[in-house]
Amino acid sequence: MYALALFAVLSTLKQKPPLLFEVETPELWTSERDRYERPRDYKLPPEWKGPEHCFAEFCLFSKPDAGEGMALITTARNAYITANSFIPRSVGVEPTAFYEAEVPGKGTGLIANRTIRKGEIIMQRAPAMLIQSTPHLDLEPEVREKLYRDAVDRLPEPTRGRFLRQTGDTVYDKVEKNSFRMFVDGDRKQSLHLGLFPEVSKFNHDCRPNIFYRIANLTHTTVAVRDIPAGEELTVSYIYSQTPRSERQTQLSEWGFNCSCSQCALSALESGASDARIRQIDALEEEIESIMSKPGAEGMRPEMGGKLVELYVAERLDSYLGPTYTRAALIYSMFGNEERAREYANEAVAALERETGPHARDIESMAWLAENPKAHWSWAVKVTSGRGDTAAGNKTQARGN
Ligand SMILES: C[S@@+](CC[C@H](N)C(=O)[O-])C[C@H]1O[C@@H](n2cnc3c(N)ncnc32)[C@H](O)[C@@H]1O
Numbered sequence: 001m002y003a004l005a006l007f008a009v010l011s012t013l014k015q016k017p018p019l020l021f022e023v024e025t026p027e028l029w030t031s032e033r034d035r036y037e038r039p040r041d042y043k044l045p046p047e048w049k050g051p052e053h054c055f056a057e058f059c060l061f062s063k064p065d066a067g068e069g070m071a072l073i074t075t076a077r078n079a080y081i082t083a084n085s086f087i088p089r090s091v092g093v094e095p096t097a098f099y100e101a102e103v104p105g106k107g108t109g110l111i112a113n114r115t116i117r118k119g120e121i122i123m124q125r126a127p128a129m130l131i132q133s134t135p136h137l138d139l140e141p142e143v144r145e146k147l148y149r150d151a152v153d154r155l156p157e158p159t160r161g162r163f164l165r166q167t168g169d170t171v172y173d174k175v176e177k178n179s180f181r182m183f184v185d186g187d188r189k190q191s192l193h194l195g196l197f198p199e200v201s202k203f204n205h206d207c208r209p210n211i212f213y214r215i216a217n218l219t220h221t222t223v224a225v226r227d228i229p230a231g232e233e234l235t236v237s238y239i240y241s242q243t244p245r246s247e248r249q250t251q252l253s254e255w256g257f258n259c260s261c262s263q264c265a266l267s268a269l270e271s272g273a274s275d276a277r278i279r280q281i282d283a284l285e286e287e288i289e290s291i292m293s294k295p296g297a298e299g300m301r302p303e304m305g306g307k308l309v310e311l312y313v314a315e316r317l318d319s320y321l322g323p324t325y326t327r328a329a330l331i332y333s334m335f336g337n338e339e340r341a342r343e344y345a346n347e348a349v350a351a352l353e354r355e356t357g358p359h360a361r362d363i364e365s366m367a368w369l370a371e372n373p374k375a376h377w378s379w380a381v382k383v384t385s386g387r388g389d390t391a392a393g394n395k396t397q398a399r400g401n
Pocket of ligand 1: 105106107108109165166167177178201202203204205206255256257258259260261
């Protein structure tokens with residue numbers, strides 16, 4: 001959804017969109033927006049330096065001890081919002097959990113130093129740099145590079161060194177190759193920013209990654225989506241990777257590299273089977289959505305939920321399991337199958353928390369379903385239609401229907 005909204009924003013700028021990580025950002029800032037609507041003097045807290053080096057309304061602002069050091073190229077209003085937001089200090093697993101090393105064909109990457117468990121938070125970081133998309137797209141290249149270098153100079157060591165070690169020849173190129181889309185105040189057109197997290201940008205890409213990332217306000221979190229043995233590379237996906245191999249590879253070639261991940265390296269036969277599973281997932285999800293929108297969910301079959309989970313697991317799509325387990329739990333609950341509804345609702349709670357954070361929209365509902373299925377809105381709604389499975393039949397009897 002956000003990717004589409006973003007696409008609309010970028011196409012109105014009539015420029016080639018920068019190559020960025022795809023990101024779904026829960027818009028927690030949106031609710032705060034009204035606080036900043038009135039015209040005012042956006043005076044930053046005294047520890048902040050700036051405005052400096054202004055071009056039109058865009059200036060450089062910086063604070064060496066915000067997070068691990070932060071530089072902003074943005075408007076005074078957006079700098080004010082950022083400076084008054086919660087800025088996390090680095091958190092994560094102890095540094096010995098992973099190390100940097102050369103990975104054949106990929107440059108530097110991060111390798112697990114010990115077993116990392118599913119659900120463990122690997123890093124939590126604030127951006128070292130936030131650049132509003134308008135100056136990034138509109139400034140003259142020489143002016144922009146000079147401004148970006150001034151911004152890098154405002155960063156303290158070791159953050160400056162880490163920033164400069166990111167892949168890319170110029171600072172502009174580093175921004176193009178390593179930034180994440182972020183929004184500062186929920187007003188999409190005005191507030192699209194490119195966020196740089198130099199440590200996070202050491203993760204290489206894999207179409208079936210073992211790490212998922214999420215961004216909420218200024219906090220970038222990376223979390224393990226399966227158990228990772230010592231010696232395995234830690235990877236994220238730079239794109240929405242639930243697509244056939246040729247589509248993924250076209251997207252990644254726009255980044256300027258040919259993907260050499262395990263999923264892209266499958267034989268033609270295995271890759272064909274994987275693409276077929278992706279098409280099966282798409283068709284089944286479409287069917288489930290269409291049935292869900294009909295009165296009485298006419299046409300739903302209990303096994304649809306289990307089949308969907310089976311396909312996701314076979315395809316190793318461990319980063320997209322939250323909505324899948326949620327659908328499966330609801331379908332089994334609708335048919336009054338308590339055991340499977342509870343099992344999938346419990347899985348949904350854990351997966352939603354990994355993928356979207358503790359404020360994920362469906363967590364409360366799934367926790368309730370796992371705890372007390374018979375009190376959930378979805379419970380046995382299909383039983384009275386006479387299409388229930390065995391468990392649903394038992395419930396029908398218990399009710400004396
Ligand atoms: C965000 S950086 C990742 C860290 C980078 N390897 C480094 O040395 O700093 C992205 C770059 O890493 C390389 N890369 C990442 N994932 C890759 C993959 N699956 N296959 C080949 N190259 C990859 C590409 O050169 C890409 O432009």
